Structures are given as structure tokens and as C-alpha cells.
Amino acid sequence: MPNFNVIILNNIKDGLTPEEVEQRLITLLKVKAPQVKTIMARQRTLVKKGVDQVTAGKYQAAIERCGIACELELIEPPVTDTPASTSSSKPSPKPSLKTSTPEPASINAYTGHWYNKYSDQGAINVWFILAITILPMAVLIGLVSAIAMPAYQDYKHRSEAATVLIQLKEHDSKTALQSPVTKKYIDSKDSRARIKVPLSWKVGAAENEEASINVGNLELETYAILIEDDISLHDYNHTLKSYSEAIIVEYQKVLEEAVVIDTKPLESNGVKGLGYDLSAKMQGFELNYIIAFYAFPGRIYQIHSWTIKANYEQNEAAMRDLVGSLEVAY
Structure with missing residues (x-):
């Protein structure tokens, strides 16, 4: 590879x-x-x-x-050289037992050697x-x-x-391995609500200005936001189910191929809620969402957590723990 x-x-x-x-x-x-x-x-x-x-x-x-x-x-990858084939060398001939008489060195060779050794040239x-x-x-x-x-x-x-x-x-x-603590609480802007997230998640990673909390892990490409809806500021005639369904419809308008995979009741610290699992596409990326809605006196809290499809399996447990960890002071 x-x-x-x-x-x-x-x-x-x-x-x-x-x-x-x-x-x-x-x-x-x-x-x-x-x-x-x-x-x-x-x-x-x-x-x-x-x-x-x-x-x-x-x-x-x-x-x-x-x-x-x-x-x-x-x-x-490194290129490995093919070892060259070694040809068998011929056996050296046996040394001759005869001894040849050396020829006498010539006078010219001797004088030339003397000249090169001792002269300036x-x-x-x-x-x-x-x-x-x-x-x-x-x-x-x-x-x-x-x-x-x-x-x-x-x-x-x-x-x-x-x-x-x-x-x-x-x-x-x-x-992370040495620390016995694996999660931390993140408070909302008004300190009224908080959620529990993994230690590796950072505040601000989701970059959503409307959210009261936005966190995530850029390396894992997994994010979450908390949105507080003060229903006393507008005419509210919804049940939690109709309210959440209206939000899901907005998802389907904004995202490509948004499909509700599962709907289930939730509970966070004794408060009942509704949860939705969605799959969708955005700008060519396949995404998975886990969305939760909780109703409190005068407010509805939305928790949206998402990641790319390739990372969903390894991050699903952390995402579900997060949407089920809401604590609200009221």
C-alpha cells in the first residue's frame, strides 16, 4: 500500500x-x-x-x-538493485617451476629514473x-x-x-491515558444549561453563532451545538413532537438527500425528549446526524451532533452520550 x-x-x-x-x-x-x-x-x-x-x-x-x-x-518505494550474476572465473594456471633469468636493466632506464628523482624537472x-x-x-x-x-x-x-x-x-x-477523567462539562452562554463532552473536544470548533454551546473535535471531524429556543418570545402552539418535526423539515430543505433513519424517545436527567437519526449530504460530503429535543418550562433545547459518514461508527457512542447529557437549571 x-x-x-x-x-x-x-x-x-x-x-x-x-x-x-x-x-x-x-x-x-x-x-x-x-x-x-x-x-x-x-x-x-x-x-x-x-x-x-x-x-x-x-x-x-x-x-x-x-x-x-x-x-x-x-x-x-526504494528500488532494489538486481544482483548481477557472477560468472565463474577460470582457474588460474599452476605456477611454473621454472625460474627465468631477469634481464639487466638498461642504462637509459636507470639514468631516466635518477633524473626524475633528483632533478628540478x-x-x-x-x-x-x-x-x-x-x-x-x-x-x-x-x-x-x-x-x-x-x-x-x-x-x-x-x-x-x-x-x-x-x-x-x-x-x-x-x-489522556493517565487521566481517569474522560469527559468534561461545557456551560451555555447564560450558564443555564450544560452538556458533557469528551476531553478532546474544543469549544468553538463547530463555529455556529446562534448556538449557546458549540464544540467539536476537528481531527475526528465530529461536532455538536446546543440551541436554546425561548418560546415565550413568539407564539408557540406546538407539542414537542410537532416542534421537532418542523425542525427536521427545515433540515430536509437545507441539506441534500436528508433522510430520517430513526426516531426514538429520549431521557436526559429525568426530562423526556425526542431523538432523530438522520443521514444527508452537504457539498458532496456524506454526513450522519443525531438530534435531540427537550422541553423545559418556557424553553426548548435542541442538541445537534454530526460527523462524516466514514467516522460515524467510531463516534456514534460519544455523540449519543452527548445528546443525552443535558442538564438545565430552572
Whole structure:
């Protein structure tokens, strides 16, 4: 199976400011602002190395939703050289037992050797040979250094950035394993209501201005919002069932192929409610929703939790716990 590197490109989408993208990357990558500024200052930054195609695609989608371009780089498998076939060498002939008489060295050969050894001409030849041998080597070393050093520095920077991200994620994982607490309460804006969410979820991830609570986990692409409807502000002649059905109809108008999969009664801390499971599409993404409605004196609370279809199975239990955790002070 091919592996990929996930690379952030210094290309911010139109309509977004660098500050907005920076804040989103801080939330997604779980790093500090100086590290994100360093990433955004470079043309290319490796943030995830050697992951499979599905994981790489999830990282790419999450990063691009932050408003900055991201590309996947295929890691080519190493090419293995085919060992060359070794031909059998012929056996060396047996040494001859005869000894040949060496020929006497000629006077010219002897005098030439003496001349090269002791004359100035011999010294000049030696230095000339050294010069023509060493100078090209020095030039070659300089060229290799000029090419290799910048490449090494770039690799070093990318490696350091990747190492920081890995260490931060390992730290978060170890902290989560060591802590006996796995969930936390998030209060509404007026502190009247609260819901319980996993520790890894962050406030503001769902980015819904109308919600009294908006939370989520960008890495898992799972979100939830709490909406408080003060029914005393408008004419209200609905039962909880008719009210919830009207909201579901609005879902079906806004989303593509919105289908109610299941409807069931709910209960949260002794308060009766209604729950709906939906599947739908939005901008080409397949989504799953779990929606709950609870009626309190003068108010109706809506809890909407959703995720992409590919992550629904692993996040369903957390989503159901969340919509069933509402506590209201009244």
C-alpha cells in the first residue's frame, strides 16, 4: 500500500486572513502560535510523514478546511538493485617451476629514473600532477556542498516541525491515558444549561453563532451545538413532537438527500425528549446526524451532533452520550 507525506503549502484561500487561518491551524495541529507562524512562513512544510492514503486524505481535508492549501506527496518505494550474476572465473594456471633469468636493466632506464628523482624537472612534474588532481576535487567538493547544504537545512527544518507535532500528539495521548477523567462539562452562554463532552473536544470548533454551546473535535471531524429556543418570545402552539418535526423539515430543505433513519424517545436527567437519526449530504460530503429535543418550562433545547459518514461508527457512542447529557437549571 502506498504511503504519503502531508504537506502544508503557503497558499491561503481567498476571503480569509492569515490570522484566521493561523487560529484554525493552532486548533487543528494543537501547537502554539510561533510554530504555526513558522509553518505559514515557509512555502512547504511537512506535517505528517508516511501515512496511508485514507489517513492522508483526512489530514488534507481537515487542513484545507482551515483555509490553507495542502497536498499529498507520494512516497516512492526504494528500488532494489538486481544482483548481477557472477560468472565463474577460470582457474588460474599452476605456477611454473621454472625460474627465468631477469634481464639487466638498461642504462637509459636507470639514468631516466635518477633524473626524475633528483632533478628540478622531476619536482615540477610532481607538483603539476598534484595540482591537476587536487584542484578538480576541490571544485567538485564545493559544488556538492553548495547543493547539499541547503537541501539538508530544509530537510532539518521540516524534520524538526514534524517531530514537534509528533511529540505534542504523543503527550496528549499519554495525558489522556493517565487521566481517569474522560469527559468534561461545557456551560451555555447564560450558564443555564450544560452538556458533557469528551476531553478532546474544543469549544468553538463547530463555529455556529446562534448556538449557546458549540464544540467539536476537528481531527475526528465530529461536532455538536446546543440551541436554546425561548418560546415565550413568539407564539408557540406546538407539542414537542410537532416542534421537532418542523425542525427536521427545515433540515430536509437545507441539506441534500436528508433522510430520517430513526426516531426514538429520549431521557436526559429525568426530562423526556425526542431523538432523530438522520443521514444527508452537504457539498458532496456524506454526513450522519443525531438530534435531540427537550422541553423545559418556557424553553426548548435542541442538541445537534454530526460527523462524516466514514467516522460515524467510531463516534456514534460519544455523540449519543452527548445528546443525552443535558442538564438545565430552572
